[in-house]
């Protein structure tokens with residue numbers, strides 16, 4: 001519909017199963033990474049869920065706590081991915097192989113977005129971001145934060161190299 005402009009914003013969507021643990025952290029960290037690089041105005045960033053369990057809810061308190069501790073602002077609420085997302089976003093990131101499978105199953109034939117595993121941009125090669133939802137503590141959330149920092153920088157660097 002709309003024509004591609006060279007100065008158009010790039011759009012990134014972060015996906016996980018429920019949009020309350022991993023994808024909010026990935027979204028918040030990516031947002032902060034582009035802010036630190038002074039390129040906020042070049043990006044539109046959001047996150048969403050595969051499933052509808054937590055729609056309208058803020059992230060898990062451990063995700064909020066982890067972001068607060070690292071100075072990552074966040075005030076988004078969970079929503080489920082919709083068909084238009086596959087047209088509106090340039091990049092859709094899944095956190096693990098199950099997310100990628102679900103994304104490929106949901107993607108329309110004329111999907112415009114690139115479906116990418118976030119962990120493929122980790123220079124340390126830690127490809128999967130494990131779901132910490134059922135953990136009894138916050139360690140998995142901290143690990144998700146650290147992975148998101150590396151993957152956000154790694155992805156932005158990969159864009160510069162092209």
Ligand SMILES: *[C@@H]1O[C@H](CO)[C@@H](O)[C@H](O)[C@H]1NC(C)=O
Nearest residue numbers: 033034035036037038039040
């Ligand atoms: C971003 O802008 C701030 C303030 O102008 C500046 O101090 C900083 O060096 C810039 N960072 C980058 C990565 O360009």
